[in-house]
Amino acid sequence: MTNRYDILIYNVRIASMQLNQSPYGALTSNTLGVTDGHITLLTECQTPDELERLQQMSDNVVDGKGQWLLPGFVDCHTHLVYGGNRAEEFEMRLQGASYVEIAQRGGGIKGTVEKTRRADDRTLLNTAIKRAKRLCEEGVTTIEVKSGYGLDLDTELRMLRVAKSLEQHLPVSIQTTYLGAHALPNEFTDNADGYIDFICNDVLPHIASQKLADAVDVFCETIGFSVSQTERVFACAQHYGVPIKAHVEQLSDSKGAVLAAKYGALSVDHIEYLADSDIPMLAQSGTVAVLLPGAFYYLNEVQKPPVDALRAHNVPMALATDFNPGSSPLASILTAINMGCVLFQLTPDEALRGATVHAASALGLQDRGVIDTGKLADLTLWDIETPAELAYCINGHRPTAVYKEGKHV
Numbered sequence: 001m002t003n004r005y006d007i008l009i010y011n012v013r014i015a016s017m018q019l020n021q022s023p024y025g026a027l028t029s030n031t032l033g034v035t036d037g038h039i040t041l042l043t044e045c046q047t048p049d050e051l052e053r054l055q056q057m058s059d060n061v062v063d064g065k066g067q068w069l070l071p072g073f074v075d076c077h078t079h080l081v082y083g084g085n086r087a088e089e090f091e092m093r094l095q096g097a098s099y100v101e102i103a104q105r106g107g108g109i110k111g112t113v114e115k116t117r118r119a120d121d122r123t124l125l126n127t128a129i130k131r132a133k134r135l136c137e138e139g140v141t142t143i144e145v146k147s148g149y150g151l152d153l154d155t156e157l158r159m160l161r162v163a164k165s166l167e168q169h170l171p172v173s174i175q176t177t178y179l180g181a182h183a184l185p186n187e188f189t190d191n192a193d194g195y196i197d198f199i200c201n202d203v204l205p206h207i208a209s210q211k212l213a214d215a216v217d218v219f220c221e222t223i224g225f226s227v228s229q230t231e232r233v234f235a236c237a238q239h240y241g242v243p244i245k246a247h248v249e250q251l252s253d254s255k256g257a258v259l260a261a262k263y264g265a266l267s268v269d270h271i272e273y274l275a276d277s278d279i280p281m282l283a284q285s286g287t288v289a290v291l292l293p294g295a296f297y298y299l300n301e302v303q304k305p306p307v308d309a310l311r312a313h314n315v316p317m318a319l320a321t322d323f324n325p326g327s328s329p330l331a332s333i334l335t336a337i338n339m340g341c342v343l344f345q346l347t348p349d350e351a352l353r354g355a356t357v358h359a360a361s362a363l364g365l366q367d368r369g370v371i372d373t374g375k376l377a378d379l380t381l382w383d384i385e386t387p388a389e390l391a392y393c394i395n396g397h398r399p400t401a402v403y404k405e406g407k408h409v
């Protein structure tokens with residue numbers, strides 16, 4: 001017997017998420033073969049003879065029982081490595097404490113920075129494993145993780161290393177993003193420009209030489225960093241050849257998206273306040289719009305991202321959890337998909353493409369997020385009648401099987 005396929009999955013309906021005309025990129029193929037972690041066969045098996053001939057080409061044959069096969073989800077925006085959590089702060093808030101009182105009692109992002117700096121690597125890793133595992137259980141096979149709770153050299157590098165090491169503990173690929181420009185650390189109070197100098201002169205050279213980050217991100221906002229400070233970080237990242245991502249237009253129209261487009265950013269994230277007139281620039285630069293309904297929901301926001309205009313200009317829209325301890329403690333890509341539909345009026349087709357093919361693009365990854373020959377065999381199998389069910393239910397499903405690079409996990 002020739003073992004041409006490491007695994008052969010037959011009798012499946014395939015929502016490929018390929019950018020074709022059919023909903024969910026559905027294919028007529030019902031059989032898929034994997035070799036060396038990649039999809040090497042997609043075919044429509046019509047007769048028992050045909051199927052038998054294919055089955056003889058693999059020692060590992062799986063009957064999909066008519067279930068739907070989707071690409072593994074890609075969560076393209078998380079901050080899931082951090083010390084402590086903010087449940088206590090949540091309690092205080094709901095007991096009527098103001099943000100100032102919470103900050104005075106050591107809460108807010110500064111509190112998370114303190115706890116992250118104090119946590120040792122093992123603690124950071126163990127808590128991150130628990131969080132990432134919840135995403136993996138829903139069929140997420142690639143996660144982006146940002147730094148940004150250390151804000152000093154040592155802790156930022158540790159966060160990135162810990163994030164990457166999740167790959168050794170879970171069946172998931174990790175993409176790391178350096179988000180030093182997340183908040184101003186106490187060491188640089190009233191000296192944001194000095195902190196940008198520190199990022200560009202002291203941190204980014206280490207990150208670039210040790211290849212610790214796949215991208216660099218900035219929180220460009222009135223309460224974050226200005227457009228000119230953001231541009232200095234982008235220019236430095238570009239100098240080191242590291243791709244750019246950006247938190248922009250979450251709370252105000254600061255024109256961070258225009259700057260990001262100018263620098264050919266992979267993605268602009270949040271974008272509730274993005275002006276319609278700035279959208280053609282994103283279309284031109286091929287920048288993905290990453291929508292984060294979890295933060296919108298958690299912060300009780302009312303301004304919605306300009307979904308109609310993004311759609312009209314064919315700007316790809318991705319969806320992610322933004323999993324973080326402050327504004328989006330959301331460990332569920334399926335809930336993010338549902339929220340994208342309910343809160344932002346995405347169609348289920350757009351929402352599911354947003355958490356697969358477009359999320360992969362938001363990370364600059366062309367080898368996943370779709371089911372096609374040559375792509376990674378990151379696959380999920382679902383006992384559903386239609387893919388729309390995954391968006392329709394509020395976190396109501398679990399995959400019946402997950403394959404990471406062709407291996408059943």
Ligand SMILES: [Zn+2]
Binds near residue numbers: 077
């Ligand atoms: Zn974020």
